[in-house]
Amino acid sequence: MSPPSRRHLLRCAGFVVAVPGITTGTHSRSEGASSSNAVAWKQTFGDAEFQCQAIGDANDGVIVVGRTGSHRSATAWLAEIGPDGTAQWTKTVDTPGFTRAVDAVPSNNGYTVLGTTDESPRLWLLHLDEDGQEQWRWRAEAPYGIRALYPADDGYLIYGYRGDPRRVDADLRAWVRAVDAEGNTRWERTYDGNYVGDLFPREAGFLLAGGSDDDAWLCAIDPDGTPAWRHTYGGVGSEGVNVAIPSTNGVLYGGSTGSIPDVHSRGMLVRTTADGEFVWRRTYDLQHIVDLTTYRNGFALTGEPQNQDHSGRDPEKPIHIVDRWGQVQKTVTVSINVGTPVGLSRFEDGALVVGGWSGEEGIWLAKIEPEAKT
Numbered sequence: 001m002s003p004p005s006r007r008h009l010l011r012c013a014g015f016v017v018a019v020p021g022i023t024t025g026t027h028s029r030s031e032g033a034s035s036s037n038a039v040a041w042k043q044t045f046g047d048a049e050f051q052c053q054a055i056g057d058a059n060d061g062v063i064v065v066g067r068t069g070s071h072r073s074a075t076a077w078l079a080e081i082g083p084d085g086t087a088q089w090t091k092t093v094d095t096p097g098f099t100r101a102v103d104a105v106p107s108n109n110g111y112t113v114l115g116t117t118d119e120s121p122r123l124w125l126l127h128l129d130e131d132g133q134e135q136w137r138w139r140a141e142a143p144y145g146i147r148a149l150y151p152a153d154d155g156y157l158i159y160g161y162r163g164d165p166r167r168v169d170a171d172l173r174a175w176v177r178a179v180d181a182e183g184n185t186r187w188e189r190t191y192d193g194n195y196v197g198d199l200f201p202r203e204a205g206f207l208l209a210g211g212s213d214d215d216a217w218l219c220a221i222d223p224d225g226t227p228a229w230r231h232t233y234g235g236v237g238s239e240g241v242n243v244a245i246p247s248t249n250g251v252l253y254g255g256s257t258g259s260i261p262d263v264h265s266r267g268m269l270v271r272t273t274a275d276g277e278f279v280w281r282r283t284y285d286l287q288h289i290v291d292l293t294t295y296r297n298g299f300a301l302t303g304e305p306q307n308q309d310h311s312g313r314d315p316e317k318p319i320h321i322v323d324r325w326g327q328v329q330k331t332v333t334v335s336i337n338v339g340t341p342v343g344l345s346r347f348e349d350g351a352l353v354v355g356g357w358s359g360e361e362g363i364w365l366a367k368i369e370p371e372a373k374t
Contacts, residue, residue: 038332038370040351043085046362050077054148055343055355055365056104056111059130061088062345062353063111064363067100068092076101076115080132081365083347089132095124103149110135114149114158116142123158125149125183138183143175150199153223155180157206161195174210174217176225189225193217197255198244202274204228209244209253216241216255216268218276231276235259239268243292245299250274254301256288257281267303269326282326286318291344295352295370298323302354304340317341319354321370334366 046068054065061082068077076093078101093101097119104113110129116122123142127135147160156179163172174193178186193212200207205228208219215234218241221227233239237258244253250273257268260283267286271279286303293300299322305314316333317340323329334341339358347353352368 038368039334040367040369041085042334042364042366043081044358044361044364045079045087045090046077048358048360048362050357050362051100052342052355052357052363053100053102054104055345055353057106057345058111059106060348062347062355062365063104064355064365065101065104065113066357066363072098074098074100076113078104078111078113078128078132081353083349083351083367085365085367091128091132091134093126093134095119102146105149105151107151112149112151112156114146114156116146122146125156125179140179140183140185142177145172145175145195147196148199152178152201152206155186157199159196159199159208161210162190174208174212174219176208176221178225187225189221191219191221191227192230193219197241198253200244200246202246207244207246207251209241209251211240211255214238214240214258216253216270218244218251218253218272220276229275231272231278233270233272233278240288242288242290245292245294250279251276252292252299254289254292257283263306266306267301269301269322271326280326282322284320284328286320290341293344293346293352295321298329299326300344300352300368300370302341302344317354317356319344319352319368319370330370332368332370334368336364337361339364 050068052066056063058080064079079090080088095117097117099117101115104111115124121139121141124139126137143162144164145161150157159176161172162175163170172194173190174196175190177188193210195210196208197210205222215232216239219230239257241253241255254269256265260266265287267284267289269282285306290303302319307314315337319332321330339356341356345353355365357363
């Protein structure tokens with residue numbers, strides 16, 4: 001079996017990539033070979049009313065998480081997609097109000113799905129079996145910014161932020177809630193960051209990665225949620241973290257930086273020690289890095305490109321293959337007229353899968369084989 005995806009590695013806490021801490025370069029152009037021939041297939045699902053929120057692991061493929069519909073008719077939609085690009089099953093979730101699914105993780109021979117609705121109570125969890133049939137559901141009150149789900153200690157960690165960003169005077173706080181398998185709250189805390197973008201286990205507890213007052217932010221917490229230490233990284237502009245990966249030598253996180261002269265936002269990859277101390281930074285021709293996964297002896301990352309056409313988008317969506325120092329070795333592009341990538345995952349054969357949604361074609365996925373001959 002090939003190496004598992006980033007999400008699977010984080011759940012198993014088994015990620016091992018040797019990343020030396022001596023590199024000092026700070027900029028990486030897309031100088032590797034560029035190719036679209038490595039795209040094995042590209043599929044779309046639904047229509048203009050379908051949106052993709054996340055891509056997760058599945059037993060033999062990936063699970064696509066999102067919604068369909070608009071305004072008050074919006075409802076959560078999920079699909080398990082096989083390695084040939086066909087849907088094994090699809091599922092809509094009947095929940096009152098404007099509803100969406102935001103994350104899903106494999107559990108108990110199926111999937112636990114996290115979603116939100118604008119009806120009270122607004123947070124919901126449900127379990128689907130391996131065929132996409134609902135087994136149980138519970139709902140609870142929660143803050144506005146529900147981002148993702150992580151299985152831990154016969155229960156789950158739900159994380160994001162507390163506060164309403166639509167308010168001018170919003171006081172956004174990083175937020176984590178631990179619940180048991182029945183949905184009962186074990187503990188709930190807010191932190192001195194503004195949001196949690198990603199979370200993974202460390203030797204004693206968990207590491208939160210996100211943003212704090214326009215800086216990239218790391219916060220180690222104990223198993224009961226008590227803060228252990230924090231570090232921030234920033235420049236003259238705004239920095240933030242969307243995705244983070246643990247390693248035997250430290251932490252690798254991806255997001256964006258606004259500290260590059262004459263550039264509003266640029267994709268940023270930062271390597272730190274296990275205690276969060278800065279080691280090196282790379283930047284890329286992306287507006288921001290939306291997802292990051294291991295690939296062979298390095299990594300793959302994706303996001304919306306900097307170059308834009310008259311529509312305000314670049315139709316060629318890049319997947320950068322980088323070495324363990326973050327230097328681009330190859331770039332694969334997927335042609336999508338409109339629509340930002342939202343996630344990366346892995347098939348069992350080692351190929352990458354990237355996906356997102358388009359305002360014209362609905363949800364899109366593409367299988368990437370970067371080692372294919374060009």
